[in-house]
Amino acid sequence: MSTEADQGLARLRSMLLARRFEEKCAELYSATKIRGFVHLSIGQEAVSTGAIRALHDDDAIVATYRDHAHALARGIPAGTLMAEMYGHAEGCCRGRGGSMHLWDAERRFYGGNGIVAAGLPMAVGLALADKMQGRERVTACFFGEGAMAEGEFHESINLAALWKLPVLFVCENNRYAMGTALARSESETDLALKAASYEVPAWPVDGMDVEAVEAAVTRAARGIRAGGGPHFLELRTYRFRAHSMYDPDLYRSKEEINEWRQRDPLHSYEQRLRDQGFLDDESLKATEGAVAEEIDDAVAEAEGGTLEPIEDLTRFVYAEETA
Amino acid sequence: MSTEADQGLARLRSMLLARRFEEKCAELYSATKIRGFVHLSIGQEAVSTGAIRALHDDDAIVATYRDHAHALARGIPAGTLMAEMYGHAEGCCRGRGGSMHLWDAERRFYGGNGIVAAGLPMAVGLALADKMQGRERVTACFFGEGAMAEGEFHESINLAALWKLPVLFVCENNRYAMGTALARSESETDLALKAASYEVPAWPVDGMDVEAVEAAVTRAARGIRAGGGPHFLELRTYRFRAHSMYDPDLYRSKEEINEWRQRDPLHSYEQRLRDQGFLDDESLKATEGAVAEEIDDAVAEAEGGTLEPIEDLTRFVYAEETA
Amino acid sequence: MTEVSATPAGATMTYREALRQGIRDAMLADPRVFLMGEDVGAYGGSFGVSRDLFAEFGPERIRDAPLSESAFVGAGIGAALGGMRPIVEVMTVNFSLLALDQIVNTAATLSHMSGGQFAIPLVIRMTTGAGRQLAAQHSHSLEGWYAHVPGLKVLAPGTVEDARAILAPALADPNPVLIFEHGSLYTAKGPVAEPPAAVSLTGAAVRRPGEDLSIITFGGCLPKALDAADRLAEEGIGAEVLDLRCLRPLDVDAILATVRKCHRAVVVDEGWRTGSFAAEISARIAEDAFYDLDAPVERVCSLEVPIPYAKHLEDAALPSVEQIVRAAQRTMGRDV
Amino acid sequence: MTEVSATPAGATMTYREALRQGIRDAMLADPRVFLMGEDVGAYGGSFGVSRDLFAEFGPERIRDAPLSESAFVGAGIGAALGGMRPIVEVMTVNFSLLALDQIVNTAATLSHMSGGQFAIPLVIRMTTGAGRQLAAQHSHSLEGWYAHVPGLKVLAPGTVEDARAILAPALADPNPVLIFEHGSLYTAKGPVAEPPAAVSLTGAAVRRPGEDLSIITFGGCLPKALDAADRLAEEGIGAEVLDLRCLRPLDVDAILATVRKCHRAVVVDEGWRTGSFAAEISARIAEDAFYDLDAPVERVCSLEVPIPYAKHLEDAALPSVEQIVRAAQRTMGRDV
Ligand SMILES: Cc1ncc(C[n+]2csc(CCOP(=O)(O)OP(=O)(O)O)c2C)c(N)n1
Ligand SMILES: Cc1ncc(C[n+]2csc(CCOP(=O)(O)OP(=O)(O)O)c2C)c(N)n1
Ligand SMILES: [Mg+2]
Ligand SMILES: [Mg+2]
Numbered sequence A, B: 001m002s003t004e005a006d007q008g009l010a011r012l013r014s015m016l017l018a019r020r021f022e023e024k025c026a027e028l029y030s031a032t033k034i035r036g037f038v039h040l041s042i043g044q045e046a047v048s049t050g051a052i053r054a055l056h057d058d059d060a061i062v063a064t065y066r067d068h069a070h071a072l073a074r075g076i077p078a079g080t081l082m083a084e085m086y087g088h089a090e091g092c093c094r095g096r097g098g099s100m101h102l103w104d105a106e107r108r109f110y111g112g113n114g115i116v117a118a119g120l121p122m123a124v125g126l127a128l129a130d131k132m133q134g135r136e137r138v139t140a141c142f143f144g145e146g147a148m149a150e151g152e153f154h155e156s157i158n159l160a161a162l163w164k165l166p167v168l169f170v171c172e173n174n175r176y177a178m179g180t181a182l183a184r185s186e187s188e189t190d191l192a193l194k195a196a197s198y199e200v201p202a203w204p205v206d207g208m209d210v211e212a213v214e215a216a217v218t219r220a221a222r223g224i225r226a227g228g229g230p231h232f233l234e235l236r237t238y239r240f241r242a243h244s245m246y247d248p249d250l251y252r253s254k255e256e257i258n259e260w261r262q263r264d265p266l267h268s269y270e271q272r273l274r275d276q277g278f279l280d281d282e283s284l285k286a287t288e289g290a291v292a293e294e295i296d297d298a299v300a301e302a303e304g305g306t307l308e309p310i311e312d313l314t315r316f317v318y319a320e321e322t323a
Numbered sequence C, D: 001m002t003e004v005s006a007t008p009a010g011a012t013m014t015y016r017e018a019l020r021q022g023i024r025d026a027m028l029a030d031p032r033v034f035l036m037g038e039d040v041g042a043y044g045g046s047f048g049v050s051r052d053l054f055a056e057f058g059p060e061r062i063r064d065a066p067l068s069e070s071a072f073v074g075a076g077i078g079a080a081l082g083g084m085r086p087i088v089e090v091m092t093v094n095f096s097l098l099a100l101d102q103i104v105n106t107a108a109t110l111s112h113m114s115g116g117q118f119a120i121p122l123v124i125r126m127t128t129g130a131g132r133q134l135a136a137q138h139s140h141s142l143e144g145w146y147a148h149v150p151g152l153k154v155l156a157p158g159t160v161e162d163a164r165a166i167l168a169p170a171l172a173d174p175n176p177v178l179i180f181e182h183g184s185l186y187t188a189k190g191p192v193a194e195p196p197a198a199v200s201l202t203g204a205a206v207r208r209p210g211e212d213l214s215i216i217t218f219g220g221c222l223p224k225a226l227d228a229a230d231r232l233a234e235e236g237i238g239a240e241v242l243d244l245r246c247l248r249p250l251d252v253d254a255i256l257a258t259v260r261k262c263h264r265a266v267v268v269d270e271g272w273r274t275g276s277f278a279a280e281i282s283a284r285i286a287e288d289a290f291y292d293l294d295a296p297v298e299r300v301c302s303l304e305v306p307i308p309y310a311k312h313l314e315d316a317a318l319p320s321v322e323q324i325v326r327a328a329q330r331t332m333g334r335d336v
Helices: A003-030 A045-053 A068-073 A078-085 A119-132 A145-149 A151-162 A191-196 A210-228 A254-261 A265-275 A281-303 B003-030 B045-053 B068-073 B078-085 B119-132 B145-149 B151-162 B191-196 B210-228 B254-261 B265-275 B281-303 C015-029 C053-061 C069-081 C093-107 C160-165 C167-172 C219-234 C252-262 C277-288 C311-317 C321-331 D015-029 D053-061 D069-081 D093-107 D160-165 D167-172 D219-234 D252-262 D277-288 D311-317 D321-331
Strands: A060-064 A109-113 A139-144 A167-173 A202-206 A231-236 B060-064 B109-113 B139-144 B167-173 B202-206 B231-236 C012-014 C033-037 C062-064 C085-092 C123-128 C153-155 C177-182 C189-191 C205-208 C213-217 C239-243 C246-248 C265-272 C298-302 D011-014 D033-037 D062-064 D085-092 D123-128 D153-155 D177-182 D189-192 D205-208 D213-217 D239-243 D246-248 D265-272 D298-302
Touching: A003 A045, A003 A068, A003 A078, A003 A210, A003 A265, A003 A281, A045 A068, A045 A139, A045 A167, A045 A210, A045 A265, A060 A068, A060 A119, A068 A078, A068 A109, A078 A281, A109 A119, A119 A139, A119 A151, A119 A167, A119 D069, A139 A145, A145 A151, A145 A167, A145 A191, A151 A167, A151 B151, A151 D069, A167 A191, A167 A210, A191 A202, A191 A231, A202 A210, A210 A231, A210 A265, B003 B045, B003 B068, B003 B078, B003 B210, B003 B265, B003 B281, B045 B068, B045 B139, B045 B167, B045 B210, B045 B265, B060 B068, B060 B119, B068 B078, B068 B109, B078 B281, B109 B119, B119 B139, B119 B151, B119 B167, B119 C069, B139 B145, B145 B151, B145 B167, B145 B191, B151 B167, B151 C069, B167 B191, B167 B210, B191 B202, B191 B231, B202 B210, B210 B231, B210 B265, C012 C015, C012 C160, C015 C033, C015 C053, C015 C085, C015 C160, C015 C167, C015 C189, C033 C053, C033 C069, C053 C062, C069 C085, C069 C093, C085 C093, C085 C167, C093 C123, C093 D093, C123 C167, C160 C167, C160 C189, C167 C177, C177 C219, C205 C219, C213 C219, C213 C252, C213 C321, C219 C239, C219 C265, C219 C321, C239 C252, C252 C265, C252 C277, C265 C277, C265 C321, C277 C298, C277 D277, C277 D298, C298 C321, C298 D277, D011 D015, D011 D160, D015 D033, D015 D053, D015 D085, D015 D160, D015 D167, D015 D189, D033 D053, D033 D069, D053 D062, D069 D085, D069 D093, D085 D093, D085 D167, D093 D123, D123 D167, D160 D167, D160 D189, D167 D177, D177 D219, D205 D219, D213 D219, D213 D252, D213 D321, D219 D239, D219 D265, D219 D321, D239 D252, D252 D265, D252 D277, D265 D277, D265 D321, D277 D298, D298 D321
Parallel strands: A060 A109, A060 A139, A139 A167, A167 A231, A202 A231, B060 B109, B060 B139, B139 B167, B167 B231, B202 B231, C033 C062, C033 C085, C085 C123, C123 C177, C153 C177, C213 C239, C213 C265, C265 C298, D033 D062, D033 D085, D085 D123, D123 D177, D153 D177, D213 D239, D213 D265, D265 D298
Antiparallel strands: C012 C189, C153 C246, C205 C239, D011 D189, D153 D246, D205 D239
16 A cells, blocks of 8 residues: 555544544443543544644643543553543553543653643743753644633743744634633634734644644644744634533534534545545455454453552652652 | 813823822832832823823723822822822821722722732723623723733733723833833734734824823723723833832833933923913923922821721721622 | 422422522522623533523623633622622632632732722632542642631532522622532532521531530531531430531631530541641631640541542542541540 | 852851852753743842843843743743753742642642653742732732642741752752742841752751740741740740741651640741641641640731731731740740
8 A cells, every 4th residue: 555545544543543432431431430521522533633643753742631532643552541541550640630631751742731721831831941952842732712711821822932932832623612602702713813913823724634634733843843933723623522521512503513523524534535545445444443442452451450559649749759 | 271271281280290299209218208119100101191081080990000190190189199108097098008009999990900910800890890780981901011911911801802891901011011121021012913813903002192192092982982892002101210119220221211211201292282382481380380289288198197006907808888 | 400490498409409599599689690600601500500590691691701710700800899799600619720819819908908998799609629530630629728818708508508598698798708619519409498598608507416526627528527427426426517617707606616515626628638727727726725625636638649530549538437437536535 | 239159158148149049059050940930030030039140141041931920830840841940930929829720730730640750840939928018919928828739849948048058959859849938038147158058958947946935937937936036035935946947848747846845836927827827837736746735826927917008007917026925925824
């Protein structure tokens, strides 16, 4: 197969992994295996897959509570993530974090920030450290459109722009912050325009198109590495499911959801790959099968996991040595 | 004398009162009659005089710690203000507030906010109350250009714009936040452009020209009263003195200060009135004399004041009745 | 339940419903009252407290705010100054840190700093506490911090009845009043008189009388304290359970009264132990009722860790009925 | 003084100079160290601590930040994660409320919440306290709040020597360390060994030995406590003054040791009394040294009012030498 085909299949597989993983999470939540707040990215997978593919291994990723798809795209093993959601010692955070707080130092995955917009200052600082130490890395910071109303967004993007720091602001505009539609949250709904008011290059991208996302992030990251300072991307997307497991989803119509489902990033990309001759029923089935197996293994791993001993509860409240 | 001349003299007198009052404050600070943090508006008087003249008596004014000139322009008697700075019971806040916290309920002067940008949310709320109660009042909120970097600025202007509230954002751009020049604080130094990114009508004004300020605020307030939602004005001005009594003023050149002193709003307005035939040596002298007398009386009043009894220290920690 | 309807006299309802009825009554009684916060409207309230009120009162009075805690809390201050009677909902105490400047530096200071010129009749409600596996950033119990600040009043309704009744006096108070709703209580059920009994804002309540020791607590720990008292009763120990209800002003008289009666005390507070509000209670008792004490005061608080997600770890971090019982036994001189 | 130069061995300097020398040493010793905050550079530091460092180290390492406390404190967290050793200056504790979310929800939680994957070697310095007629919004003493939070370390240097020496171990610590500098101390003078003695970050220090009662305090109240001890000595009362130095972790052993020796204790803390950190000290003593106490513990704290501007009112609101002496006398059974 051609490299192009490989790439295409890799994208599809990545999105599929996120989708199936989260479907499984929903199932396991109902089965009370997973608890706490759980936020699914179903419908938004093109963003995490496309964006993270475009980044380098030593770039940093700062994410939100809606972080499963991002963690998977970054290559954190599904089993480790599932174990975390089970609250097991084998989880990436030894069961202390849960769904909202997935972190991985080795992969520079600065996880799972549960406070809306609170990851942004951290991203600015990571980028500042890179700049001061002369490293050519990018810090990509994911956040929702709702986060843009927070003061921390404003302060952070100003700081990044003022100091010309290598931050990529990745806004996942899924049109709602919990139940609050963008137009009920921002006086200016053109988010790239808002970002541009900080003298930051900014543009909107079709967040349902994994290749468009990848291309945009590639271009923005190149601009950043070339010393162009922070960039901002508005990725227009949609979440198909409720905000979290608690959300009765009263604030939007079935029609609207269905309309967006027509643009499901997996289905449309599958179709594109078929049209390009990169995918057929058989290879799709193989991919689905491989993903299903990965998820099954992850669940089995989590099921077979252990609980952190209660004696270790206070371990890590303070770091044990200098980082 | 013509009405126009009256108005002109009133403007001059108002600015002169602020100037002489603050010169006296500096003197009294050196004499340790006044303590704490004291911030002078010397050089910026055209802003407070021009803006507040353009507002109605029942409009609200929200100010900062740099509030003497605004309080005077609003008509709070100089004696009451001076007594406050003496820490006397006759002060507008019974000596509890001091220079940074001048408040006057009767005149709707929501004073003296000591936390940078913290008055902005309050202004939004005052305007929200007016809107919900169907009153046609404007809330004018003063703040420095440095405050625009704070998250509270961003959150507040968005809220005001989103809810189309009758707030006038009056940014006194005196080019420095303590020792930090605008260009070292904001990635975008065109402040009206920044404000416009919230879909708010916004424009810059010569803040050294009292008539220009008055005209701009009149126009903006009219727009607000007509239901046009919040407006933003950038008033370009300069403070001639140090940030506060503690500031060694190391961060700007003597030349720069002197250049701006050429544009002293009092001197230039005095000249304009002379050119228009509204002012001559004699009437200037009369005005100076009247102002000097007012200041002398204010100081005498403060000197003759009394200390709040210590038994009353805990009074007003809680309000005594429903407002 | 998702319906808002008049509840018959003496009906049983959840804490959540009780809060909702309280808000609804206040909205009906006074056109100056409105509810503002993130997702109070179209979403139905993040914890369902305001569900259906949006349909009844509309978007002006059940006012969804963008994610900007500092601005909308500050706007509540301004609106109160402008003659309204806002109820601001901050989703949880964890996010209230973003609005703390407005609450501590403005709401709490203004009356005094202005020499009594201004009052801020503002109510701020928020969820507090842990116990639902929400992990380190969504599990704080910081009501003790707010109770440190002069100029604020701080309520922590621990019963359905208080949840139903407390809003009216809170709105009638001319000062900023904070109401902390423990997340574990929303589904608690209890009887409520209708119309609700008028309650005073301040003042502690003895929820269970006893003679042998005092268990002093509030909010989300009240049910645990009552359970512990049941367990102790089985052992023949009569525990008096004092519900503080209001953390500021603190009902010191009630605290001293129960301690002077029982001579032994356990204070239960979900805050981390060091610097907890329980420390204040414990210190007050030892300072003002020193000679009445037959044993040192015990505190049962959270362990000093960011609250973890895993259930067994979270459970181990929080005050438990078991811990309260053991502390009570210790204070009774029965070593375990 | 405005010059930065090596101070000869045993020289006397101000607290401000001591802090400056500490920063300078750290900057010289480790290229990863930088100072960031509002007006630390061109202005010279709002309280003059960093004066002249801008000229010496330049704008990259003495980094002026815009007015955006949450972002630049958060950037400090990120920079620490990225391998730097930031010293973030928040001008005063009053403004730190705007950054509290970053400190409490991120800096304090991350190590634990990530299962020990990350450390945040960050130092945050800020001015605290009242006493300079700065009124209600510039006079808070909230270090007790920070000391409540697991994951943070909280220092309150009360002597020039500590001001000089404490930064090095704070920077060497892999955890977020907060340093509270009381505004009234900047001009305090004291001798400092040069090079400064290595000090431990944690651990209390007996500043004056005594036998009759313990005065336990920290930070800006230390000079008052020492003055009170002098006054008490004149009356023949030997007060031992314990300087906590570090509020978290708390040196409970030192507290219990002095109390077990003197059997009477006065705790002095500029925070408002209710919910003060002094409450924690008082509670600990009464809980863990109950049977060693000959009298109830006394607290001398601020009156529960927003700190007013007028000098006579401010003085009356804050702990005074006189109040400490009287509390000591009370605890000695000498009624006044
Ligand atoms: C500061 C803060 N306020 C409120 C919340 C509760 N909350 C969690 S997610 C969310 C909506 C965020 O919307 P958006 O930024 O658009 O991201 P999305 O959830 O759509 O991915 C809210 C209000 C929070 N976690 N943090
Ligand atoms: C939140 C906060 N941070 C810092 C300060 C200290 N401070 C007082 S005034 C000031 C500068 C403000 O500059 P600007 O907004 O331009 O107003 P100006 O003083 O120039 O009138 C600073 C940093 C403060 N009062 N509040
Ligand atoms: Mg969203
Ligand atoms: Mg300025």
